[in-house]
Amino acid sequence: MKRIRRGALRFSLLVMTALAVLACGDRGAADPGDAAAFREAFLAGRLSWTEVEERAAREGEVEFYHWGGSEALNSWMETSARPDIERYDIRLNLRRSDTRDVVDLILADMATGRGPGEGTVDMVWINGENFRTLKDNDALFGSFAALLPNSRYFALDPDDPASSVNLFDFGTPTELMEMPWAAFQYTFRIDTERVRPEDVPRTFAQLEEWMRANPGRFAYVAPPHYIGTTFVQTLMYEKNPDGTRYEPFLQDPADLGRGEFIRLVKPAFEYLRRLEPYLLGGGGTEGRRGSPVYPATAGALQSRFVGGEVDFDMEFGVFDVDRDIRSGVYPESVRNIIFPESGMITDKSFLAIPWNAPNPAAALVAVNALSSPASHLSKLADIGYAPGLDLPLLDPEDQESFRQAAPDLHGVTAEELAKHEAPNVNARFVDVIDAIWMTYVAERSEREFEEIVADAWDSVVR
Amino acid sequence: MRRVSVTGRLFLVVMLLAFAFPFLPLLVASFSFRWHWPALLPTQWLWDARETTPFPVGWDYLFSPISGLGPAFLNTVVIGVVTALLAVVLSLPAARVLARYTFRGKGVVEFFLLVPVIVPQIAVGMGMLLLFMRIGIARTYVGIILAHLVPAIPYAVRILTSVFQNLDPRYEEQARTLGSGWLSTFRRIVLPMVLPGVTTAFLFSFLISANIFLLTFLISGGRLQTLPTMLFSHIESGAPLDATTAGLVLIVSVPGLVFLMISDWLTGDHAALGRTSFGSRSKKERP
Amino acid sequence: MSRNFFRDRRVVIFLGLAPAVGTLLFLFVGPLLVALVQSLGHAPIYRVHRFPTLEFHRQVLFSTRFRIAAVVTLYYALVPTFLATLLGVALAVTFSRRVRGKRFLSFFFRLPLVVPYLVGAAMVVALFANGGLIARLLYAAGLIESTGQFPRILFSAGGWGIMLVYLFKQVPFTFIIVTAVLSGVGPEYEEAARTLGASRMQAFRFVLLPRIMPGVVTSSLLVFAFNFQSYEIPYLLGATFPATLPVEALRRFNVPDLTRRPEAMAYVVAITVISGIVLFAYLRLYRRWERSRGGVG
Structure with missing residues (x-):
């Protein structure tokens, strides 16, 4: 009996070890003290972008959390975002999750004492009160947006009125702690077969x-x-x-x-x-x-x-109708409408990096990769997400390709939509x-x- | 045995329809591309639209790497297998003791080993998340597996206890008086006799694990997907006859189907599922 | 010495029980204690240090929202428990007779049991939504002119959608447990009763029912316990208001303001206590019934 017991003990130890390995295997390898120093040096502008890229390749992966309820977006992440990021020797780990849960995850990590380099989330698609919660809890990496090479395609100058949509998120100053990623206007849709x-x-x-x-x-x-x-x-x-x-x-x-x-x-x-x-x-x-x-x-x-x-549907995204007709979600008779004339809320959503990101350099490189004109263009053309960058800052050639790539607006014009824009609360x-x-x-x-x-x-x- | 009456037969047919028919519309929907009100059948099928969709939909989506179905399936299987193994290993000794010995406080122990089945999982789950965050295993495989053990162990103990009850200890004694060592007694006598029961306990624990939603949802925080959590987010954001959701429903049903076929094949007894879980207990309780 | 030590009955019993009991103590009692302590105001992880206070419990228990939620939760749990027991017993008894294609039938009667509840939810939506298949059939038959005329089964306070999913899963559950008990009872008693002149109803009531009663009680107890704490089904198929207790609890768990988490914990403590009281009362009732029967017969 004793022999059996010992055998059982050894077996359970084996299982426990296996479990422990499973548990720890996916922890980022970066040294936390190192991550804190990196954060400080980068935000102070003491690092060249090449140095950031080198460190990113050493970190080797990035944990990207995003709302996963859209098959279109999931597809784009796989076919466009993945190759764009993996080009820099960074493996992209896509985590589909409700944004509120991600905020919770980041704060819980912080509450249990996980500092820079020790968290779970590297980057998150975010806006509004979720961003504000992170900001209020000092849970963000810092003012990184203007330090990315691709930031030249974004209006980030506080004196330029065109910048306010990039610098304020539901009225909260972003303080460059998140990078604009996509623009959305709240639209109502009807089925012309019925209305x-x-x-x-x-x-x-x-x-x-x-x-x-x-x-x-x-x-x-x-x-x-x-x-x-x-x-x-x-x-x-x-x-x-x-x-x-x-x-x-x-x-x-x-x-x-x-x-x-x-x-x-x-x-x-x-x-x-x-x-x-x-x-x-x-x-x-x-x-x-x-x-x-x-x-x-x-x-x-x-x-x-x-x-x-x-008889009415409502969502953020003026190009949704086109995409959803083509993917079979909507009947072909669905159209956008201008409603209400008093203002159709328009906002941007952003990419943010948490304070305790396990792979901060990889996160920066990944956000930069997703901020290129080419990436925003493919997002517009493939899944109808209006670009988060500012077209006037692009070459005329690039501007033209964005105009070409824009899907049909089905029932409204870009001018009408622009005329009825309104900011968020x-x-x-x-x-x-x-x-x-x-x-x-x-x-x-x-x-x-x-x-x-x-x-x-x-x-x-x- | 009495023949079933006409009303009885009618009742059986109605029930058969209620349980089996609902799978049919989902099967049809999984191959549809456009199926809007008030059409009784899809107006456009998946195979007619494949070339024109901007991204894969329906089965094409599910079986592309985009959907994350592969990892979710693998997670479900890995978590299920490890949970079931642990549940059986942890429950075997307890089951043997409960079947063989009477001792003071046995009723309390039996009750305690049953309670996790009736105590709200939401209460266990929320407390567990905080506990696991403390010790750093929230959002890991380990955390989810440990969570799954809570509902799995009571069933495993139940099933294995009835296995040991049916195993006459005199076989063991005889083998040992005939000079067989402990290990060889176990291997030659005990193991072959308990193996079918252990397999049932394993399969049952696996099935429980594979079907858990809330505990996984709470502990994984979206970081690890299993089939049920994936299905949840699709139902939450999808249309009733959406091709992708419908296909996913069918896939999520696969572990259960396999379980049913294996257990029928193993036992050749359609009532085994009930007897091995709680039916036997009730019988024993009869005054 | 060690050999004798491991031969000692008490040691064998203790070592045998230790793995299962120990695991559950850690994984089951531990979390419940954490929930309880947090609901009493000790949650340093969210910067709540008010232990011990009944403030959160008071806040929850005295709100109208909680009382309404408790009532609908009980209602959504009890109705399907009753119906599932009725249908499940009827199915098991009918099935225990001579039936052709028993294996085939039994396979499908158990099928809902082995799939997640979420599968049932998807089916109920596909069939019973106002734009679902049954409504479309009625429309095609000219019985309704628009989706609005189809009865509102999902997402309404009546909770019919929720209850349908429960029934889909729990009739088979009751069926299987009662079938297992029946197969131990055997047909002889009932046949003897019928031969002695008992009507079919009498034979069921006085011969069969007492024998399957323990199984019926066990299954209905488990069914109720499940229904009362289920989250995903009322979340997906219930009305915005009133919501069930678990849905309200998770709503509170999910507010961005983490200092309000103890409220959610007070909710789950209340869920546990109410569920416990109902189950306890039910068992007491059953024991009394059993005793009274013992006294007469």
């Missing part, structure tokens, strides 16, 4: 009329999904009683003040409540709420749109909007609107 273009509403007021005439044919994504939050923001702009649209929402909540905020957003939230009976699953007539359906994700709304349940409002929506609209709380906002405000702004 005639001449019946298309152009304002939320007209949408209300349309919904009353066609009850149960409209739905919007539930906040806190960003597609849902953006819908509410867009509505807030039009219903702003001062007619100043987005302007008051660009500042920090603390500067705007709670009372003023309540006054500015109340009409929008009343609109949302008033329209509940006419939403998908609503009661159909005035005062009968029914059980309105709020799809939890953009994909869930899209599936109802192509499933014939609702300050990131600090996002959680407040989500909390109000959850209590006032989804939960349909009996309490006064002012009281609900006060609660949401106090728990988030503090």
